[in-house]
Amino acid sequence: MWIYEKKLEYPVKITKPDPWAAKVIISQYGGPDGELGAAIRYLSQKYSMVTPEAKAVLNDIGTEELAHLEMVGAMVSQLTQGATAEDMKKAGLDPYYTDHGAGVYPQSAAGIPWSAMGIQSSGNPVADLYENMAAEQKAKKTYQYLLDQMTDPDVIDPLKFLREREIVHFQRFGEALRYVEDYLNAKRVFYSR
Amino acid sequence: MNKYDIEKELYTLDFLALDLHLYLNTHPNDREALAEYNKVAALAAQARKKYEEHFGPLHSFRCPAGEHEWNWLSEYSPWEKEFNWSFDDGGEN
Numbered sequence: 001m002w003i004y005e006k007k008l009e010y011p012v013k014i015t016k017p018d019p020w021a022a023k024v025i026i027s028q029y030g031g032p033d034g035e036l037g038a039a040i041r042y043l044s045q046k047y048s049m050v051t052p053e054a055k056a057v058l059n060d061i062g063t064e065e066l067a068h069l070e071m072v073g074a075m076v077s078q079l080t081q082g083a084t085a086e087d088m089k090k091a092g093l094d095p096y097y098t099d100h101g102a103g104v105y106p107q108s109a110a111g112i113p114w115s116a117m118g119i120q121s122s123g124n125p126v127a128d129l130y131e132n133m134a135a136e137q138k139a140k141k142t143y144q145y146l147l148d149q150m151t152d153p154d155v156i157d158p159l160k161f162l163r164e165r166e167i168v169h170f171q172r173f174g175e176a177l178r179y180v181e182d183y184l185n186a187k188r189v190f191y192s193r
Numbered sequence: 194m195n196k197y198d199i200e201k202e203l204y205t206l207d208f209l210a211l212d213l214h215l216y217l218n219t220h221p222n223d224r225e226a227l228a229e230y231n232k233v234a235a236l237a238a239q240a241r242k243k244y245e246e247h248f249g250p251l252h253s254f255r256c257p258a259g260e261h262e263w264n265w266l267s268e269y270s271p272w273e274k275e276f277n278w279s280f281d282d283g284g285e286n
Contacts, residue, residue: 004253006271009211011204013277056218064211074272081274153281168212175219 002063009067010161014078014154019091021155022079023109025146028162029072030106030114033138039065041119041135045128049176051183054125057176058132061169068162073104075158126184129177133170140166196247200278203244206237 028034042062049055080088080102088097095111106114119135122128143163150156194202213230220226241251249264250256258265269276 003255006249006251006253006267007204008271008277009208011200011277011279012272013274013279015274053219053221057215060215060218064215070272074277077272078274154279157279157281168215172215172219179219 002066008071008074009064010071010158012071012074012078012158014075014152016152016154017079017081017083017087018152018155019080019083019088019093021150021152022076023091023093023096024149025072025079025155025159026076026104026107027109028139028142028146029069029076029104031108031112031142032118033135033142034106034108034114035065035069035072035139036106036114037119038062038135038139039069040116041121042132044119044121045125045132048121048123048125048128049180050125051176051179053179054129054176057172061172064165064169068165071158071162075155076104077102079155125180126177129173129180132173133177136166136170136173140170194243197278199240199244199247201280203237203240206233206240209233210237 030036039062042058042065046055046058046062049058080093083091083102085094085097088094088102096105096107099105108114120128120131122131140163143159143166147156147159147163150159210230210233213226213233217223217226217230245251245256249267250258253265267276271277
């Protein structure tokens with residue numbers, strides 16, 4: 001089960017609203033390499049993991065991704081706080097405003113709604129862990145592309161924090177993969193005797 | 194301790210604990226990391242107590258929530274800017 005902790009993993013305090021920044025950052029909320037996909041991917045794959053280390057890695061990183069989802073949602077929400085219909089239109093968000101106002105909806109920067117089509121849960125722990133290592137690299141590059149476009153330190157600071165977490169998660173998934181491969185190799189030797 | 198110090202201490206210790214926790218999942222025999230984790234987790238528990246005395250309960254059903262009044266509710270929530278603070282400004286706002 002989960003318990004809510006009434007704070008963010010890392011503070012988000014954006015003092016200057018900027019709907020244009022929200023328009024692109026929302027991709028890490030509900031885009032193809034975003035935090036919602038990450039959380040659902042790992043928390044669905046955990047049932048297929050075969051060693052205690054890999055089970056813990058999937059469960060605990062999946063949990064941290066939910067905290068990241070909340071941080072990105074907070075960024076999108078704060079960046080559109082107080083924005084008028086006109087402000088949203090100037091930022092190219094008139095189609096978004098039409099359906100969602102200044103609500104936070106899981107979609108990519110290009111407006112494609114979040115879909116489970118962007119993730120896999122294959123039933124094969126090796127295939128899943130390779131996917132997850134790739135997913136962390138993909139999330140890291142999106143944070144980098146976002147950072148390339150941002151100038152406000154209030155926005156840059158939490159994005160940098162999130163980018164760094166992708167690097168740590170990539171490392172942990174690589175280690176989990178070694179545990180799983182060792183386990184599967186040992187099992188194969190045992191059964192072939 | 195002022196508000197900023199209380200917040201900064203808990204967020205920092207919680208983050209250290211979280212990161213060491215993930216590390217230990219794949220390095221369960223690293224005794225140095227384990228000792229560090231236990232040290233950080235104990236300090237974080239103290240910081241959490243201090244934080245809750247100042248700001249109210251952190252967990253939805255794992256801690257007392259007021260003697261006379263339900264104090265889970267607060268004017269601002271974690272995703273709002275008014276709830277938050279910045280590592281950079283030394284608690285200026």
